[in-house]
Amino acid sequence: MPMVRPWEGLRELCHKYGDILGMTIMGSPVVVLNSANDISQYLDGHSATTSSRPRSASQELLDLTGLFAFMPYGPEWRLHRRTMWQYFTPTAVTKYIPAIQTSSRITLHKLLEAPDRFEEHFQDSVGATLMKVVYGLDAKYENDESLMTIDKGLESGRESLVPGRFLVDVIPILRFLPPFFPSQKRFSRLREQTARMYDMPYSLHKAAAMRGDMGDCILSDMLSQFTSKPDDNIYDPTVNPVGDRVARGVTAVTFAAGSDTTCAVLKTFVLAMSLNPDVLKRAHAETDAVVGPTRLPDLEDRDALPYVYAMYLETLRWMQVVPLGLAHNTTEDEQFGDYFVPAGTMILANIWACMHDPNTYHEPASFAPERFLRDGKLDPEVRNPNDFVFGFGRRICPGRHYAESDIFLTMAHIIHVFDIRPPVDEDGREVAIEPRMVNGFVSWPEDCRCRITPRTPHAATLIVDEFAQRLNQG
Known part of the structure; x- marks a missing residue:
């Protein structure tokens, strides 16, 4: 298994051996699918038997098995999935647009004040929006303790999802080492961070609700669905044990899944803009014609901004946030084409290879x-x-x-009011940035330095006015 940007190495192996590649990793069978048709036919067409997840010793040591993203396919997973889906249907998402709009305007203002810190601004903005939508909490957009706690909690998930990152996954008996061993101390630290990720925002939400200081949000509504009497204490785990368990798991996954990935896409976007001035120029022309100089784009403009939406699609294609996806696991022996796939086989979909297939995308x-x-x-x-x-x-x-919705709206806002150019050195010469992805389960550009400046003085004024107006509204 290639260890450095494995999606690239796996594609090379498949060029040599075929689009469907079988191997053994840590004593377990693994199938890698590099063809878009194979991925769709197998993972979509055989979803009843390919929808489980592989288990690892590291995930158990890190107490990640309660997160439904890691759960095996079955009744418990279906309960979590059904609970989460109702809050993220296309209709349900419209309720969260005001929070996304507010957060985007704050981001624009921060980019105006401190453009060199754009990566921090993206992280804070995405986290604060999710905190409001999921937990009903108003997070600070800098140095917020709850956001920093969640980011630390994400570390264990990032680590465990990289094949071979932990030796215990190769030699499972190492899980029984005494607690004073360095590896066990590391697991203990990561496990504590994961627990805090579960507990801290939940506790802050509960405290606000007990004070009567909590508005509508996903968590409170979700908890109320699992109680049978209107006067039940939805926050009491002895009264609402199923709701407590499911709500903690679903909200933690919602935050974890949305935080890292959205920030990674936005970093890719600014890098792409700095390297492709003609693309940004064309997008400027489109937003100028459709939106005009007196306001920012909104989601109702999406159909009238086909080039900007195509930029969103190209950003997803150009650098995949999760190049190999989350691994699937088979639950039954079955035949796929000419291949026998035994139960318990890990299935990896090389999404990066599909998105960089020259037969589909010219000059990928x-x-x-x-x-x-x-x-x-x-x-x-x-x-x-x-x-x-x-x-x-x-x-x-x-x-x-x-x-x-979140990514498109943020991209459209940035395009409308900012220029994005390559960074310069001490002598004022532009620095050539090579677009390379970091090696990890969640990937983003290794280097996305750039210069972000207002397009015009009027654009800077619009940013300030929109920011002030949004603050006055709430």
């Missing part, structure tokens, strides 16, 4: 939004990245409609 290393357009409209004949980057079968991401 180039950032070219126009590849998704024909006669000024989206071309339905071109493979849509949305159909791959959010997962497959019954494990498709339930928050994909929320993610698309």
